Amino acid sequence: MRRNLPRIAAVILTLTLATTAARAWSDHGMATYRVLSALPEVAAAAPVAAEPLADFLRAEEAQIEATLAQTQTWAAGRLEAYPPLPAALRFVADPARSDGARQLAFLRALRVALDARFALYVQPDRWLDVQGSELPVAAVVTPGSGVLDHRFLALQPGEQVAPLAVVASAADEPDYGLDIGIWTDSRTPWGKEMGMGPLPFGNPALVFATQAPMHMGFYHEDRILYLAAPQLRRTYPQLRHHQFAALAQLAFRSGHPYWGWRFTGLALHYLQDLTQPYHATVMPGASTLRMLGISVLAKLGMQRPWDEAIVLLSNRHLAAEAFQSDLIREAARVRRAGAIETALQDVRRDGTLPAWSDDALRTQVSARAHAAAPALNDAVLAALPDRLVLDPGFDYGVHEREVDLLREIGPQGKTPGSRAALEAAIADRMADFGAFTRAAVRAIVGEVRR
Ligand SMILES: [Zn+2]
Numbered sequence: 001m002r003r004n005l006p007r008i009a010a011v012i013l014t015l016t017l018a019t020t021a022a023r024a025w026s027d028h029g030m031a032t033y034r035v036l037s038a039l040p041e042v043a044a045a046a047p048v049a050a051e052p053l054a055d056f057l058r059a060e061e062a063q064i065e066a067t068l069a070q071t072q073t074w075a076a077g078r079l080e081a082y083p084p085l086p087a088a089l090r091f092v093a094d095p096a097r098s099d100g101a102r103q104l105a106f107l108r109a110l111r112v113a114l115d116a117r118f119a120l121y122v123q124p125d126r127w128l129d130v131q132g133s134e135l136p137v138a139a140v141v142t143p144g145s146g147v148l149d150h151r152f153l154a155l156q157p158g159e160q161v162a163p164l165a166v167v168a169s170a171a172d173e174p175d176y177g178l179d180i181g182i183w184t185d186s187r188t189p190w191g192k193e194m195g196m197g198p199l200p201f202g203n204p205a206l207v208f209a210t211q212a213p214m215h216m217g218f219y220h221e222d223r224i225l226y227l228a229a230p231q232l233r234r235t236y237p238q239l240r241h242h243q244f245a246a247l248a249q250l251a252f253r254s255g256h257p258y259w260g261w262r263f264t265g266l267a268l269h270y271l272q273d274l275t276q277p278y279h280a281t282v283m284p285g286a287s288t289l290r291m292l293g294i295s296v297l298a299k300l301g302m303q304r305p306w307d308e309a310i311v312l313l314s315n316r317h318l319a320a321e322a323f324q325s326d327l328i329r330e331a332a333r334v335r336r337a338g339a340i341e342t343a344l345q346d347v348r349r350d351g352t353l354p355a356w357s358d359d360a361l362r363t364q365v366s367a368r369a370h371a372a373a374p375a376l377n378d379a380v381l382a383a384l385p386d387r388l389v390l391d392p393g394f395d396y397g398v399h400e401r402e403v404d405l406l407r408e409i410g411p412q413g414k415t416p417g418s419r420a421a422l423e424a425a426i427a428d429r430m431a432d433f434g435a436f437t438r439a440a441v442r443a444i445v446g447e448v449r450r
Helices: 005-015 028-036 053-059 061-078 099-110 163-176 207-215 223-228 237-253 257-273 288-299 304-334 339-344 347-352 360-383 396-402 405-409 418-449
Strands: none
Touching: 028 163, 028 257, 028 304, 028 339, 028 418, 053 061, 053 099, 061 099, 061 237, 163 207, 163 257, 207 237, 207 257, 223 288, 237 257, 237 360, 237 418, 257 360, 257 418, 288 304, 304 339, 304 360, 304 396, 304 405, 304 418, 339 418, 347 418, 360 418
16 A cells, blocks of 8 residues: 555646636735725825836845845745755846846746736725726736736836735735746746746646645645655745745835835735635545545546546635635625625734744644635535535536526525525635734734834
8 A cells, every 4th residue: 555655646646636726715805905904004004106126126136135045044944845946046136137137037036937927006996996097917917827807907116006905916916827837847938947846736737727836735634645645745835925025024124115015915815825725625525535545446447536526626616715706796896894804804813813923824824724624615515506516527617607606506505594604614714814914914014113
């Protein structure tokens, strides 16, 4: 059995999550607007002047070199299975180079997609009637990320903008292609040079799936599962959070508040993803024994139980996120806060959490999401129509745009009270989303002021 484990693992992981879109909560921006309007450090902060990334990089090149080097030392000492940054990718200050060359060097040292836009924009709050000069989606989002229906308003260099809008907009940004194609088997020009190894799980040919290991964190599975599938340890949302939090503090300290808030928002995205149980658990609702069992069957040629489990996993994951997203959008449309908005702004939870720490994404955020996974999965199964969550012949990912989830679930859910129970389970996750987001912002901003 033990000797077969790695090969079983290969079966598990070329298939696991292959069909899962891995966007986690949609609308990080809209949720973050609600969360941080309850935090005066952001909501009441003075407007800041928008600054092109190239200007920040040029002005603070030497400090950026030091900060990125420290980030690598931190990652090598603290993260499991961390592939060291290839020496050729290190960011080394060079005042003589062009802005374009410097920005490319910065992206390489972060090991993000080299076509990342970092445009100057905000995503307006759907609760407000904000007008402005609309940017085409392609100016903000890279192809393949699947983001199509967001509104982006252009910012001009020097234009004053509220920190709340900067942070909330940036909290959605890592889903715009930043983490696509950074693996040696990725079909991007830069995958090979990043030194990240092959895609840990999922199908390298599905462009959007390649961001998953940066947006999921499997830290709390049974040990036997890591033995069977050691690549499950290769998830790196902690790296991204740490990189952007460190850059945020540098930007604040060196007098670039726009980038202080922008990097803060980018850092928040990764902790917010980990409040999603389907991002902190390999297969919610399935025991380790069952996962190993159906993968052994697949290995023996009996593929069907495995294939069906993967489709159902993906369908439930997408349905839970679509339900949350539809509720948020509906509340904004009718301008009436529901259970989700109340939970996002519930500052009572802030005081119940342990003090924020460097390891919080692993020890607190994902641990609580992992613990909540069975209950959320049960609530999804109980409330949503069988077609969407119990039929392996239906692929939610393919039909997502045709599903009107709020209409299908109806006012009650599949059985009386089941919709309310699902809303309560999602609201509990949203309360963590809110409380941990505020804790991380306080940590980033508080350390700068000290
Ligand atoms: Zn994400």
